[in-house]
Amino acid sequence: MRLLPLAALALAASWAPAHAEPVPAPAPAPAPAIATYAIVVGSNAGGPGQTDLRYAEDDARRVAAVLTELGGYPPEAVDVVVHPTPDQLRDRLAKLADRVRADAAAGRQARVFFYYSGHARAQGIDLGATELPLTELRERLFAIPAALTVVVLDACQSGAFSRIKGAQAAADFSFSSRQHLDATGVAVLASSSGSELSQESEQLKGSYFTHNLLVGLRGAGDANGDGQVSIDEAYRYAYHQTLLETAETAVGGQHVTFEADLKGHGEVPLSYPRAATAQIVLPASLEGKTLVEDRRAHAVAAEIYKAKGTAVRIAIAPGDYDVLVRDGHSLSRCPVTAPGELDLARCRREALVVETAKGGPGALQEPWQDPHRYMAVLDLLVGPEHHDGYTDNLAAFGYNEDLAPSGGFALTGLRQIYDRLWIGATAGWASIPSWKHDIVGTQNLAQQLDWSVAEVMATMRIEQGWWSWLAYFGQLSAGLGIGHSALEGADHMTYASTNFGPAFAAAIGLRVHFGHAGFAAGWQYDGAYAVKDLIGNTHAAGGNRLVLGFSWGF
Amino acid sequence: MRIPRIPTLVLVAAAVSQMGATDCGNALRDPGFDLWCGDQMCAWKVERGEAHKVPTWNAGDPGVELVGSDVAIEQVSPVDSGDGACIEFDLIADVDESSQVALNIDVFGDGSVEHVQPIPTSAWTPLKFELPIQGSYRGIRFEITKRGTGHAVLAQIGAKIVDGCAAFSPIVPAPAPLGAPCDDTTGCADGTCQQTFFGGLCVGCTESSCAANQVCGASDPTSPLRELPRVCEPTGSRELGEQCLHDGECGSGICNFGFAQPTLEPGGEYGNCSACRAGDACGCGAAWTGGDLHGPFVCGAALHAGVPGSGCGDAADCASGACQGTARLQCDVDGRACATAADCPFDGLHNTPCSTVGIQGGSCE
Numbered sequence: 055m056r057l058l059p060l061a062a063l064a065l066a067a068s069w070a071p072a073h074a075e076p077v078p079a080p081a082p083a084p085a086p087a088i089a090t091y092a093i094v095v096g097s098n099a100g101g102p103g104q105t106d107l108r109y110a111e112d113d114a115r116r117v118a119a120v121l122t123e124l125g126g127y128p129p130e131a132v133d134v135v136v137h138p139t140p141d142q143l144r145d146r147l148a149k150l151a152d153r154v155r156a157d158a159a160a161g162r163q164a165r166v167f168f169y170y171s172g173h174a175r176a177q178g179i180d181l182g183a184t185e186l187p188l189t190e191l192r193e194r195l196f197a198i199p200a201a202l203t204v205v206v207l208d209a210c211q212s213g214a215f216s217r218i219k220g221a222q223a224a225a226d227f228s229f230s231s232r233q234h235l236d237a238t239g240v241a242v243l244a245s246s247s248g249s250e251l252s253q254e255s256e257q258l259k260g261s262y263f264t265h266n267l268l269v270g271l272r273g274a275g276d277a278n279g280d281g282q283v284s285i286d287e288a289y290r291y292a293y294h295q296t297l298l299e300t301a302e303t304a305v306g307g308q309h310v311t312f313e314a315d316l317k318g319h320g321e322v323p324l325s326y327p328r329a330a331t332a333q334i335v336l337p338a339s340l341e342g343k344t345l346v347e348d349r350r351a352h353a354v355a356a357e358i359y360k361a362k363g364t365a366v367r368i369a370i371a372p373g374d375y376d377v378l379v380r381d382g383h384s385l386s387r388c389p390v391t392a393p394g395e396l397d398l399a400r401c402r403r404e405a406l407v408v409e410t411a412k413g414g415p416g417a418l419q420e421p422w423q424d425p426h427r428y429m430a431v432l433d434l435l436v437g438p439e440h441h442d443g444y445t446d447n448l449a450a451f452g453y454n455e456d457l458a459p460s461g462g463f464a465l466t467g468l469r470q471i472y473d474r475l476w477i478g479a480t481a482g483w484a485s486i487p488s489w490k491h492d493i494v495g496t497q498n499l500a501q502q503l504d505w506s507v508a509e510v511m512a513t514m515r516i517e518q519g520w521w522s523w524l525a526y527f528g529q530l531s532a533g534l535g536i537g538h539s540a541l542e543g544a545d546h547m548t549y550a551s552t553n554f555g556p557a558f559a560a561a562i563g564l565r566v567h568f569g570h571a572g573f574a575a576g577w578q579y580d581g582a583y584a585v586k587d588l589i590g591n592t593h594a595a596g597g598n599r600l601v602l603g604f605s606w607g608f
Numbered sequence: 609m610r611i612p613r614i615p616t617l618v619l620v621a622a623a624v625s626q627m628g629a630t631d632c633g634n635a636l637r638d639p640g641f642d643l644w645c646g647d648q649m650c651a652w653k654v655e656r657g658e659a660h661k662v663p664t665w666n667a668g669d670p671g672v673e674l675v676g677s678d679v680a681i682e683q684v685s686p687v688d689s690g691d692g693a694c695i696e697f698d699l700i701a702d703v704d705e706s707s708q709v710a711l712n713i714d715v716f717g718d719g720s721v722e723h724v725q726p727i728p729t730s731a732w733t734p735l736k737f738e739l740p741i742q743g744s745y746r747g748i749r750f751e752i753t754k755r756g757t758g759h760a761v762l763a764q765i766g767a768k769i770v771d772g773c774a775a776f777s778p779i780v781p782a783p784a785p786l787g788a789p790c791d792d793t794t795g796c797a798d799g800t801c802q803q804t805f806f807g808g809l810c811v812g813c814t815e816s817s818c819a820a821n822q823v824c825g826a827s828d829p830t831s832p833l834r835e836l837p838r839v840c841e842p843t844g845s846r847e848l849g850e851q852c853l854h855d856g857e858c859g860s861g862i863c864n865f866g867f868a869q870p871t872l873e874p875g876g877e878y879g880n881c882s883a884c885r886a887g888d889a890c891g892c893g894a895a896w897t898g899g900d901l902h903g904p905f906v907c908g909a910a911l912h913a914g915v916p917g918s919g920c921g922d923a924a925d926c927a928s929g930a931c932q933g934t935a936r937l938q939c940d941v942d943g944r945a946c947a948t949a950a951d952c953p954f955d956g957l958h959n960t961p962c963s964t965v966g967i968q969g970g971s972c973e
Contacts, residue, residue, distance in 0.1 A: 446734075447665055447734075450698065450700050451640060451669060451763065451764050452698075452764060452766065491640070491642075493640070493643060494636065494638060494766075495651060495957040496637075496643070501642065503666075541666045541668040541669060543642070543668035544642040544643060545668075547668060549667045549668030587665040588664065588665055588666060588667070589664065589665045589702070589731075
């Protein structure tokens with residue numbers, strides 16, 4: 055591997071954006087004659103025999119965001135190409151080449167950043183069912199007369215435990231990339247070595263490599279604290295973090311490779327986190343494995359090991375975040391709003407559950423790890439019917455309640471919107487015990503009230519883990535109740551009526567889950583003010599219920 | 609020949625003595641006004657004014673609206689002191705302030721109201737009260753009256769026998785009418801309280817209390833709740849087919865008991881005035897409708913042999929095929945004269961049937 059030559063420094067210095075604040079030394083302002091372009095490609099689609107990836111296109115979007123936020127690339131210069139065909143990609147490259155040639159004709163230098171995340175085989179990248187040969191990609195990139203070309207390739211395929219990029223394990227993708235793209239003014243970062251597979255992470259919701267590269271670019275990779283992250287710093291950070299996090303996965307350790315052939319001197323900065331509009335500052339006293347989680351997106355934005363003694367700035371989009379810090383066997387959750395500095399006094403401690411089968415050493419785990427964001431729940435409910443003025447009136451009119459309990463079911467759809475909070479909707483139905491009134495002085499002549507209630511409600515659930523597979527929850531629902539009653543009179547006529555009214559339900563319980571499936575048991579108190587009589591009584595259909603539920607996460 | 613069955617004294621006595629005359633403790637039939645025969649209540653009788661069927665808590669569970677400024681409905685219940693001495697009333701009504709509604713308790717059903725229980729103004733509010741009744745009694749007429757022009761809907765008036773009414777002054781029945789049970793406390797309004805196997809019974813006469821040319825006869829029934837009153841009657845005043853206790857009551861001079869013997873016990877056998885006695889060697893028999901029902905006994909019954917002017921109980925008794933008289937309507941259970949089932953003793957909360965059997969006062973044409 056050849057490291058970045060010092061000769062590239064002068065050229066690299068020209069990447070710094072005008073508003074960058076170099077720390078400790080001032081960063082030079084970008085020369086106006088330099089044009090910047092980026093083509094960022096993501097493709098989840100797998101080719102023949104390949105499983106679709108889940109996060110390649112998301113990774114591409116995240117890379118584009120960091121380039122515009124922190125890399126000095128104007129938004130209009132970043133071309134995000136999602137799920138392209140080979141012809142579409144050829145067209146984008148050709149147009150870029152024309153623009154760079156035009157810049158050159160006008161005396162402007164240009165730098166180009168090319169990123170690809172998706173499937174690949176030994177001879178090409180897989181853009182869905184069609185392959186773009188690597189040799190052609192190399193030639194087209196070489197044909198762009200840029201002063202500096204940075205190529206980042208994250209080509210992976212899903213595997214049994216983590217997602218694996220690079221469909222064929224034998225494919226020496228990064229070697230092939232280096233061999234064909236070694237050239238003056240070209241730097242190549244590849245997600246794995248020639249004999250390795252690259253992996254995606256369900257927890258990170260992206261590939262290990264791209265995630266760590268971006269975390270490094272956001273500031274975690276700024277080893278010398280100068281407020282900018284060079285390509286060398288980014289590589290070192292991505293290399294170590296990716297190797298750490300993949301070391302104990304089923305696929306094994308993943309080694310990021312870096313190859314550069316640059317003329318000039320000095321470092322080549324890829325990002326300027328100091329200049330970001332929003333940062334989270336981790337205080338100097340903080341120490342431990344630190345994970346920054348986007349509270350709204352419920353996604354990991356950054357993950358670093360924070361050493362004690364020096365404050366660290368993480369450039370990040372403005373918003374609310376949770377910073378989880380693991381130190382030994384304790385886990386602290388600290389809310390913070392970017393831009394802002396983490397206030398350790400606001401941290402609260404939580405139980406720590408470490409999964410040993412995946413995630414790698416030091417990976418932070420939530421105590422309750424249900425990866426699903428949507429859940430369908432079928433509950434069966436049974437319990438005695440609530441008594442109130444309506445039923446008291448029935449008793450006064452000579453009716454007697456059947457001994458059978460109320461029983462029914464409820465179907466709930468939930469979506470996790472934040473951490474432990476789920477919202478959704480519930481539709482339910484329950485049969486209420488009949489009330490019967492024998493007509494005194496007759497034989498086998500009676501009046502019988504049969505009734506039921508249906509409910510449609512909005513539902514909110516809070517679920518907190520006790521163990522990795524066991525959680526307790528509380529749930530509230532409110533909505534519309536629809537009561538139906540049918541009285542068979544002594545004249546053998548049936549008098550049916552339907553009423554509407556508010557309905558509510560409150561439940562607590564325990565839930566276990568094994569993969570997609572889960573089972574719950576709990577208690578519920580509910581009521582639907584939806585059965586009315588003609589003399590002003592309303593029955594709140596419901597009562598105490600034993601709940602047995604089956605859930606399915608997806 | 610038509611041969612009458614031998615009546616069973618005990619069975620008849622039990623039937624007419626009304627022992628345990630409730631439905632699982634309920635003293636009123638259809639307390640919720642749920643049974644309607646067309647526009648009329650099946651179990652309640654309208655005495656005055658109008659009573660309309662109206663919805664209550666549900667259109668299928670009707671109540672009765674008392675319409676007008678003077679309305680009364682009633683139901684006669686066979687409940688007696690053997691069932692219990694405390695009656696619990698459950699009541700649900702919708703009565704406004706301009707209506708005065710009351711529940712009247714007429715023990716023995718003889719028209720003398722012993723207790724008036726006002727029903728307060730209410731809006732479907734369940735009410736409950738208990739009333740103890742003192743001494744021996746048989747039968748209560750429950751009457752609900754309404755005065756005033758206001759709104760009054762009754763939905764549920766349950767009357768149930770319960771154990772014990774604490775801290776209430778008991779209703780003291782008026783002296784018992786003839787044919788009603790009596791004891792030292794109750795006494796009899798008329799006649800005397802004669803002790804029988806089943807207890808005291810108010811009777812209007814004894815064998816020796818009637819004047820000359822009179823006999824202490826069964827007389828006509830006065831209420832389904834009571835026995836025949838037994839009063840002094842002119843000798844020979846009863847027609848063929850009418851009930852009797854002595855030969856002297858009958859114009860034919862024969863009070864036939866079939867194979868039974870006359871008795872003064874409540875619910876005991878009555879004979880009927882006949883032209884011959886069962887077992888006479890004249891082909892003595894009677895029109896027979898099943899069970900214990902039969903018409904007057906005549907010679908050559910059903911042989912089409914009766915000459916004109918001879919006594920008959922059925923057209924088949926006459927040579928002419930025509931027996932002139934009036935159809936005999938009598939209660940299945942004890943043979944007393946009746947016009948409808950409402951005149952007959954109770955079985956539970958229901959009156960026993962009233963059936964036509966033979967011809968009363970018949971003579972062959």
